Amino acid sequence: MGTVGNVAGSGGGDGAVARPLSGFGNQHRSEAVPGALPEGRNSPQRAPLGLYAEQLSGSAFTEPRADNRRSWLYRIRPSAAHPPLHRIGNGGLRSAPFDETEPDPNRRRWDPLPEPPAGTDFVAGLWTLGGNGDVRRREGMSIHLYRADSPMVDRVFGDADGELLIVPQRGTLLLVTEFGPLRAGPGHVALIPRGVRFRVELPDGPAAGYVCENRGRPFVLPELGPIGANGLAAARDFEAPTAAFEDVERPVEVVTKFCGNLWAAAYDHSPLDVVAWHGNHVPYRYDLRRFNVLGSISFDHPDPSIFTVLTSPSTQPGVANADFVVFAPRWLVGEDTFRPPYFHRNVMSEYMGLIEGAYDAKASGFVPGGGSLHNMLSAHGPDRETFERASAAELTPQKVDDGLAFMFETRWPVTLTEQAASCGHLQRDYDAVWQGLERHFRQP
Numbered sequence: 001m002g003t004v005g006n007v008a009g010s011g012g013g014d015g016a017v018a019r020p021l022s023g024f025g026n027q028h029r030s031e032a033v034p035g036a037l038p039e040g041r042n043s044p045q046r047a048p049l050g051l052y053a054e055q056l057s058g059s060a061f062t063e064p065r066a067d068n069r070r071s072w073l074y075r076i077r078p079s080a081a082h083p084p085l086h087r088i089g090n091g092g093l094r095s096a097p098f099d100e101t102e103p104d105p106n107r108r109r110w111d112p113l114p115e116p117p118a119g120t121d122f123v124a125g126l127w128t129l130g131g132n133g134d135v136r137r138r139e140g141m142s143i144h145l146y147r148a149d150s151p152m153v154d155r156v157f158g159d160a161d162g163e164l165l166i167v168p169q170r171g172t173l174l175l176v177t178e179f180g181p182l183r184a185g186p187g188h189v190a191l192i193p194r195g196v197r198f199r200v201e202l203p204d205g206p207a208a209g210y211v212c213e214n215r216g217r218p219f220v221l222p223e224l225g226p227i228g229a230n231g232l233a234a235a236r237d238f239e240a241p242t243a244a245f246e247d248v249e250r251p252v253e254v255v256t257k258f259c260g261n262l263w264a265a266a267y268d269h270s271p272l273d274v275v276a277w278h279g280n281h282v283p284y285r286y287d288l289r290r291f292n293v294l295g296s297i298s299f300d301h302p303d304p305s306i307f308t309v310l311t312s313p314s315t316q317p318g319v320a321n322a323d324f325v326v327f328a329p330r331w332l333v334g335e336d337t338f339r340p341p342y343f344h345r346n347v348m349s350e351y352m353g354l355i356e357g358a359y360d361a362k363a364s365g366f367v368p369g370g371g372s373l374h375n376m377l378s379a380h381g382p383d384r385e386t387f388e389r390a391s392a393a394e395l396t397p398q399k400v401d402d403g404l405a406f407m408f409e410t411r412w413p414v415t416l417t418e419q420a421a422s423c424g425h426l427q428r429d430y431d432a433v434w435q436g437l438e439r440h441f442r443q444p
């Protein structure tokens with residue numbers, strides 16, 4: 001395959017595996033070959049080692065410094081060297097505006113996606129559940145699931161429509177990106193910025209998981225306010241890859257998602273040919289087990305915003321285009337408190353997924369690989385069994401450590417795709433989990 005690499009600014013060396021680069025939002029730098037990264041300027045008259053210099057922007061040139069994202073890539077061929085793109089089939093991908101079905105206030109829950117047909121790779125295995133916003137206006141988000149049993153071979157993908165937050169649920173993904181390789185299995189998330197190209201290999205065999213396609217402002221760490229300087233997800237736990245490249249001269253299909261549709265061009269080389277790079281528009285992975293869970297040490301369950309890992313801010317303060325929230329192992333110690341997440345109706349819309357184990361507000365029916373959607377102001381909360389158990393439980397300190405659930409939360413209602421509204425793995429009886437909640441009211 002001609003893959004070369006593993007030598008980076010952070011260490012590594014002959015045959016050694018380079019340590020990933022640490023720190024969310026940093027100006028990272030990495031070179032797979034010493035001397036490949038120009039010093040003191042971005043675009044010298046002749047870039048080192050005969051490489052081409054190319055800037056990849058994730059923000060408008062003129063956005064404020066705190067929001068500005070770009071990386072400089074030093075590559076064997078410029079990305080511009082390609083023939084025309086042509087449309088290919090979208091498979092299970094759908095895009096905003098979502099108008100295949102009417103927005104539906106009903107609560108929905110799904111079992112895991114069925115196994116894919118043999119030979120399905122990551123791109124072919126993407127299956128859109130729904131979303132909101134408008135892909136042509138760079139707003140809103142989409143909820144995709146994926147399942148794959150085959151690696152991408154001589155095929156590379158990039159999403160011009162948004163960044164991809166990938167949440168593996170089963171199997172490990174080896175994301176071979178322009179910036180180097182990232183390995184993410186269950187318990188990790190991977191963040192691929194808008195436009196960054198990558199190939200997905202499956203080192204452990206078949207894989208499945210979830211994807212939040214965020215078309216709004218890029219995900220950032222949430223503000224911490226009175227929490228202070230530490231807590232929740234730590235910037236240093238986000239790991240960027242170190243430069244590695246492949247020097248491949250044979251046909252490679254480069255697939256681009258552009259305004260909702262898939263386009264492809266037959267390159268005569270691999271575009272994963274970046275020998276060195278620097279910048280802050282880079283992929284990351286994050287281990288959800290590193291999340292510093294904060295909660296109540298007195299009474300009441302805090303609002304689940306306390307579990308926010310990443311947020312995509314909108315122009316309205318405090319209102320996110322999308323949030324990524326994790327329900328990680330934690331202690332419950334609240335006194336005189338109904339400890340599971342409370343009953344609520346919320347103006348934000350919530351898609352929940354389960355990576356492993358169980359979720360403390362649902363006794364059954366919500367299984368790893370499945371998901372639920374509670375749209376704008378739909379009433380939901382613990383199921384009957386959970387309510388009765390938690391209302392009677394003795395309130396000794398309790399460790400909740402039997403599951404890893406997450407939520408994609410978004411400012412606008414999520415409209416389902418036709419396939420999500422009619423598929424066989426949609427549970428037809430989800431409302432029943434709230435049936436039988438008994439009347440306990442007694443007039444004094």
Ligand SMILES: [Fe+2]
Nearest residue numbers: 344350374380
């Ligand atoms: Fe909720």
